[in-house]
Amino acid sequence: MLFRITICNNKPVVIRLQSPCFLLILFLIISVSCRQPQEETAFSGEDYHFEQEYAEILEVREIFYDLYSPMEAHRLFNQIDLVFDPAILNPLENQFRYGSSNKNAVNLGIYGADMSYCHLFGQTQEAINYMSAIYRLADRLGIGESILTRAEETRDRSVYHPDSLFDIASDIYISADRQLKESDRAGAASLILAGGWIEALYIACSFYDIDNPDRTLEEQILTQKYSLDRLIALLSNYQNDEFIAKYVLMLKQLKLYFDSVDILFEQDDLIIDTTNKTIGSARPTFVYTQNKIAEIASLVTLIRNDMIY
Numbered sequence: 001m002l003f004r005i006t007i008c009n010n011k012p013v014v015i016r017l018q019s020p021c022f023l024l025i026l027f028l029i030i031s032v033s034c035r036q037p038q039e040e041t042a043f044s045g046e047d048y049h050f051e052q053e054y055a056e057i058l059e060v061r062e063i064f065y066d067l068y069s070p071m072e073a074h075r076l077f078n079q080i081d082l083v084f085d086p087a088i089l090n091p092l093e094n095q096f097r098y099g100s101s102n103k104n105a106v107n108l109g110i111y112g113a114d115m116s117y118c119h120l121f122g123q124t125q126e127a128i129n130y131m132s133a134i135y136r137l138a139d140r141l142g143i144g145e146s147i148l149t150r151a152e153e154t155r156d157r158s159v160y161h162p163d164s165l166f167d168i169a170s171d172i173y174i175s176a177d178r179q180l181k182e183s184d185r186a187g188a189a190s191l192i193l194a195g196g197w198i199e200a201l202y203i204a205c206s207f208y209d210i211d212n213p214d215r216t217l218e219e220q221i222l223t224q225k226y227s228l229d230r231l232i233a234l235l236s237n238y239q240n241d242e243f244i245a246k247y248v249l250m251l252k253q254l255k256l257y258f259d260s261v262d263i264l265f266e267q268d269d270l271i272i273d274t275t276n277k278t279i280g281s282a283r284p285t286f287v288y289t290q291n292k293i294a295e296i297a298s299l300v301t302l303i304r305n306d307m308i309y
Contacts, residue, residue, distance in 0.1 A: 100243070
């Protein structure tokens with residue numbers, strides 16, 4: 001497997017994951033992560049230098065390039081300064097207008113990201129409301145009745161424990177993904193991921209102000225270019241479905257905007273984690289203009305609104 005990353009001297013560096021060099025780096029990373037932080041040990045000067053490097057490793061920025069469950073949208077939200085604004089969420093009354101299987105699937109992903117956003121801000125009642133919508137759409141998709149019944153019972157017992165609600169919803173998405181794939185409806189499973197990804201990015205873009213830009217927010221939006229590539233590749237497997245083909249075309253247009261932005265990595269400042277599907281870098285350089293962020297935000301809004309209405 002190869003990863004081609006552009007670095008600051010404009011020369012591509014190709015990392016071969018099977019190479020001895022990569023394996024040595026991976027071994028060193030694992031060795032550091034396996035240290036027991038509660039142990040007290042006397043360090044020599046050399047050890048202390050290593051301890052400083054370990055602290056720096058913990059500050060490495062991760063840019064994910066794989067796709068996560070809609071309930072994992074908080075991985076994006078946690079990186080930026082957001083406030084709770086219920087007006088930006090997909091209105092709950094929309095759940096009653098979705099008639100097709102594809103619409104139910106894509107909005108199941110959207111409501112999951114919305115619930116993740118509510119959970120992040122401790123909005124328990126809102127989270128419960130979105131949980132109910134998730135149940136309804138999952139039921140329409142034919143997710144196993146026993147799973148939903150068990151989740152409903154657990155929800156009733158943990159209504160005042162938001163973390164429990166979050167875990168229940170995560171289990172539903174895992175079960176939905178498995179059951180849809182087992183019943184040869186992998187296209188619907190991919191739409192759930194697409195809906196969650198678009199909604200999370202839409203929420204982030206909703207807080208972008210071109211007149212008062214926040215650099216951290218801009219960079220978190222731009223890093224989604226890697227996961228967008230993965231999403232397009234996933235949906236492209238099901239382009240025989242007209243509903244999915246439409247979004248592949250729209251996402252490819254979005255990709256053109258992202259591709260005009262460069263994220264540069266120095267050759268000695270790059271960690272690729274194939275287990276967690278992340279690219280790690282302490283000093284990435286972003287080359288872009290505020291107008292490009294505005295264009296991305298505008299198209300993301302267009303795609304998202306097409307999904308929910």
